[in-house]
Amino acid sequence: MPPIRRIAHLDMDAFFASVELLRYPQLKGLAVVIGGGRRKVDEALSAVPERQPRFIPVADFPLLKDYVGRGVITTATYAARQFGVGSAMGMMKAAKLCPQAIVLPVDFDEVRRFSRLFKSTIAEIAPVMQDRGVDEVYIDFTDVPGGQREGGRVLARLIQKAIFEKTGLTCSIGVAPNKLLAKMASEFNKPNGISIVYEEDLETKIWPLNVRKINGIGPKAGEKLAKLHIHTIGELAAQDPQWLIDNFGKSSGAWMHEVAWGRDDRPVETHSEPVSMSRETTFGRDLHAVRDKAELGEIFTSLCEKLGEDLQRKGYVAKTIGIKLRYDDFRIATRDQTIQAYIADGQTIRKIAGQCLKRVALDRRLRLLGVRASTLARAGDEAVSAASPPQAAEAVVATDQLF
């Protein structure tokens, strides 16, 4: 008999904001939001750079009501959430809800530093760990000594304590029979909580939840389900799988049925390879391909160069280069092209991406431009992966044989 699988999902509490509160403890308990579009915030903060961060008076911090720009909120402290402010909300909208909130820019270097720190702390205790972005991981408790005690609660507490001692940050942990349920469980007791879910809890703890709580059912699927009068996971579980397949397609429909019954056998993957890398930027104002040609060209070149640097720094080469643009009306267009050779330099990326750009309509103004590299290989492995498919000459022969 194999041991019963116990999988944990760990989520850092208001991660980006909590990292800033370590630096500015005087802001503890206040409404603070971390925001993406930063220029204004950076200016306001750099007005007081010489003092030690923790001695900057609260009154000197920039406020949401003074924010100008097109950014969105990345994270809000729990105090700010009281006002209805939350992740992915436009800054301007948030300013109306909570004008007195303090705004801080994302410090990616600092966030990455704490990300590495909390993950390495976990890995020392439980080595089978899967990265899921900067502030989240799955952990396989199954074979960790003590991982089964109280359904995983003992180990979860130990990990919480170790992370807090190393970083001063709190997290929430859910432990369940699989990743799907663990992910939902980690939401049950936020912040700084632990939640244990057993298979028998499906009906009482999972089925009453809205379908949107399932990781993978987003706004679109949620809306479609609502129109079909399916709101809770229990209602989803009660549907005929074939009916779900008819409505949502073979793959999604079957998947919905499985997850509604709490079934998920995905393993905790300790290694992963990137599939694509990209760079994109939203302009300060919408730009026109003709009227703002020079400005657009500079941004385009810069994106290509940065993407090339990203590839080289991480040791990858790419065979497919693509562009993405968002028009002023938010419609998105993408184009890409696969070439024979693997590349990673900004100039070549710019050349291929430029060809892609010629294939889209540029009559409307643009608000975003992006460049993407995919079909990746590790630099040095290209020769192996680059084995070409049968060429045109052979194709002719094959066709002759057919006829």
Add this chain to the structure above:
DNA sequence: AAGCAGAGGTAAGGTCTC
């Protein structure tokens, strides 16, 4: 002559996540 079947690649768009 035309259609089918299955695998695999390419392209475009869409959804979802943090």
Add this chain to the structure above:
DNA sequence: CCAAGAGACCTTACCTCT
């Protein structure tokens, strides 16, 4: 005049080859 950036994965369509 709102609505980021980066990445994974899915669907659909089309094409080539066997």
